[in-house]
Amino acid sequence: MIEQPGMTKICDIEEESPGVKTFFFQWNLDFVPGQFIMVWIPLLDEKPFTISYTRKDIAGISVLKRGVFTHALHNKKVGDLIGIRGPYGKGFHVKTTSKSCVVGGGIGMASLATVVDKLPDITIIQGARTSSEIIYQKRLPEMKLCTEDGSIGFKGTTVDFLKEVLKTQTFDSVYTCGPEKMMYKVVELCKSHGIDCEVSLDRYMKCGFGICGQCDCSGRRVCIDGPVFNTAELNTMEDFGKITIVKTGQRVNIHERYCK
Numbered sequence: 001m002i003e004q005p006g007m008t009k010i011c012d013i014e015e016e017s018p019g020v021k022t023f024f025f026q027w028n029l030d031f032v033p034g035q036f037i038m039v040w041i042p043l044l045d046e047k048p049f050t051i052s053y054t055r056k057d058i059a060g061i062s063v064l065k066r067g068v069f070t071h072a073l074h075n076k077k078v079g080d081l082i083g084i085r086g087p088y089g090k091g092f093h094v095k096t097t098s099k100s101c102v103v104g105g106g107i108g109m110a111s112l113a114t115v116v117d118k119l120p121d122i123t124i125i126q127g128a129r130t131s132s133e134i135i136y137q138k139r140l141p142e143m144k145l146c147t148e149d150g151s152i153g154f155k156g157t158t159v160d161f162l163k164e165v166l167k168t169q170t171f172d173s174v175y176t177c178g179p180e181k182m183m184y185k186v187v188e189l190c191k192s193h194g195i196d197c198e199v200s201l202d203r204y205m206k207c208g209f210g211i212c213g214q215c216d217c218s219g220r221r222v223c224i225d226g227p228v229f230n231t232a233e234l235n236t237m238e239d240f241g242k243i244t245i246v247k248t249g250q251r252v253n254i255h256e257r258y259c260k
Contacts, residue, residue, distance in 0.1 A: 004085060005046070005084060007083055008027075009081055010078055011026065011058065012058075019066075021062070022053060023076065024059070026059075030087075031059070032091030033092050034090070035051065035087040036088055037049060037087050037088070038086055041083070042081075042083065046083070047070075050227075051114060086208065088223060090226055093198065094175075100119050100175065103127075103162055103175070104126045104158070104176070105128070105158055107135070108179070109135055110177075113136060123144065123169065124140055124142060125161055125162060126143050127158035127178070134147070162186065166189070173195070173198070176197065180202065183199045184241025187231060191231060196231060200226075201226050201228075202227070203215035203244060204246060208223050210224040217240060218236065
C-alpha cells in the first residue's frame with residue numbers, strides 16, 4: 001500500500017459514455033475488488049475512486065464528470081501526471097463457486113466491474129436514468145439493462161428488474177453498488193429471498209484511512225471498515241439508506257439529499 005501519493009502518467013483514456021471516462025495508469029500493487037485509491041491533482045484536491053480495470057501492470061479508474069475535481073480530471077490527456085495512494089478499505093468477498101448477480105446503478109457499476117472479471121457464473125444488471133448513462137456496453141455485452149425512461153432495455157429501476165429476475169432465478173450472492181436508496185432496496189429484497197448481499201457504500205471521504213471520521217455510518221468508518229459491507233453488518237447500521245454526512249459535516253436525510 002502506498003501511504004504517500006506517487007506520481008504516475010496517464011497511459012490511456014477511454015470514453016465509456018458522454019459523461020464517463022476511464023483513465024489508465026501503471027499499477028503493480030495487490031488489489032481486492034471493491035477497494036479504492038486516493039487520486040491527487042496537485043494544487044487542486046484529492047478524491048477517492050474505485051479501481052474499475054486491472055490487467056497485468058495496468059489499472060484504471062472510471063470517472064463521472066460532475067464536480068470541479070472530476071471536470072479537471074476529464075481535461076487530462078495521455079501523458080499527464082496524477083498522484084495515487086492506496087489501495088484502501090475492505091473489498092468484496094468474491095465467491096467464485098457460487099451463482100451470483102451484480103446490480104449496478106449508474107457509475108456504481110465501476111465498483112462491480114472487477115467483481116465480474118472474477119466470477120464465472122454471473123448475472124449482470126445495470127440501470128440508469130437513460131441509455132446515454134449506461135457504461136461498459138462493449139466490455140460487458142451480456143449485461144441486462146434497465147432505464148427509468150425505457151430508452152434501452154427494461155423500463156424501470158434496477159430493483160424493479162431484480163424483482164422480475166428473482167421470479168425465475170435464484171442466487172447465492174448478490175453484489176451491488178449505486179445510489180444508497182437503491183442499494184437499501186436491493187438488500188431488503190435479497191433478505192426477503194434469503195440471499196447473501198454485499199454493498200459498496202459511497203460516503204464523502206477526506207482522508208481515506210480512518211482519521212477524519214467524515215465517512216461515518218452508524219459508528220463505522222466507511223474508508224476502513226468498508227466500503228464493502230455485508231447484510232449482517234448493514235443490519236446494525238441504522239443510518240444505511242436513511243442518513244448521510246455531507247461535505248459540511250451535517251447529517252442529512254438521504255431522500256432529501258437526492259431530491260435537491
